[in-house]
Amino acid sequence: MMVKEYLFKTRVIVENKVFLLAEDVVKKLGYDSLKSFANAFPELIVEKNGLPKLVEETKYNNIILSDVELSNRIKHLEYTRVDTLRSRAETLRSFYPLKFMLAGGIMERKAYDAGYESVEKYINDVEYPEELNEEKATMIRKADLISSMENTKKKIDDLVDYDVLKKYKIKLIQYMHINEHGLHVEPFLAGNGIFFALYDSDYAFDELKVIDGDLVIPTYDEYEDSFIEKNYGHDISGRDYSNYSCIENILYIISNKEFEDVGVDLMHCQHLGIDFYISQTEMIKMLSPSQYSNIILIDGVEDFEFSKYITPLEDKSI
Known part of the structure; x- marks a missing residue:
């Protein structure tokens, strides 16, 4: 049984230095009490006015790097980057000084x-303010991006009922892509024979069902002006899409299903249990090794002297 790892949820920043709560460090390192930790590392305890x-x-x-046994158990270091306009x-x-020396x-x-007769005055009046404004604009864009991600999460939460998904063994999986228009999160319902995009209208996803393997979703009917249960079927290939990532599933479907060109750089895939749109540009990038990178993130240390399979061997289309 996998033991849930204790995560640091609180960080304190003082003069651009990052501190962890000593109580959290005690729990993470497995000490019985703060007193026993302080006895082992008295020089590490920092006290600031009004703070724990x-x-x-x-x-x-x-501490972790100096203890091999501890490194093998915890595996992860903590690294928090303090990014403020003042620090930039x-x-x-x-x-x-380096710029002036080189150029x-x-x-x-x-x-x-x-x-300007003086380079120093030119830097103070023109170049430095311009660069500072660029840095400020970058930080604003980053803040907008984070805000967009948080809003997207709330939007997805409003569309689904997680108890319903759990009941029918359907997972919510997603991938993100960024273009000049901002962040786009593409969420999907994934299950046995089911890979269905989570559209933001016309579907009552919180009331979906799976009947005899078929995906059934109340869908808005403009003629009836109401939501009517519609059976979208399931993919008879036997593939359980919840066992794979979004990218693996999309690559599999591109290789095994037909798409319809619906214009405006959009392709539509609609088959039993499958429904989603994807841009032609994105499809080309996914199919081109020179433009699409396969990055695998593995938790912990892996010995690659032995063969490792990321997906089942029999699924050779991935």
């Missing part, structure tokens, strides 16, 4: 063209 006892994140990592501004300023002539020319 802390341990610096880098010092926590050093300090980094930008620190680069200017002093170019900077002098830029200052002269902008009507």
Whole structure:
């Protein structure tokens, strides 16, 4: 039985340094109490006014790295990047001596063209503010991206009933892609013979059923002006789509099913138990080894002297 790993949920940032709660470190490392940990590592306990006892994140990592047995048990280090506009501004300023050393002539020319006699004044008045504004815009875009991801999660939660999915052994799987228009999350219902896109309208996914293996979803009928149960069937290939990732499933379907070109760079796949849209551009990227990278994230340490199969051997189409 897999033991649930204790995760750090709280971090304290003081002067761009990251600290963990000492109580959380005690639980993570398996000590009986904070007192026993403090006796073992008295120099690591940090006390700040008005805050509980802390341990610096880098010092926590050093404990793990210095103990082989502990490293094998915990496996993961904690790394939190503190990214503020002030820290970026300090980094930008620190680069200017190096810039001037490597490209002093170019900077002098830029200052002269902008009507400045002093390179330093040009940097303070023009170049540094421009770079700082670019950094600010980047941070705003990142914040917007995170907000978009959170809103998408709420939207998906509103569409499904997780108890219903569990009852019918259907998983909710998804993948993300980013283009010039922002973040797009593509969620799917995946089960035995079922791979169905989670559309945001016209389907009452929270009331779906699986009857004799067929996916049945109340679907809006414009003629009846109401939701009517519709049987979408199931893929008779015997593939359980919940055992695979979105990308594996899409690649399998591209190789084994027909798509309809519905225009505006969109392809539609609609078969028994299967329904989703995908752009032609994305399909081409997935099928082109030069444009699509296979990245496998494995938890822990794997010995690759022995053969490893990511998906069942009999499914040779993946």
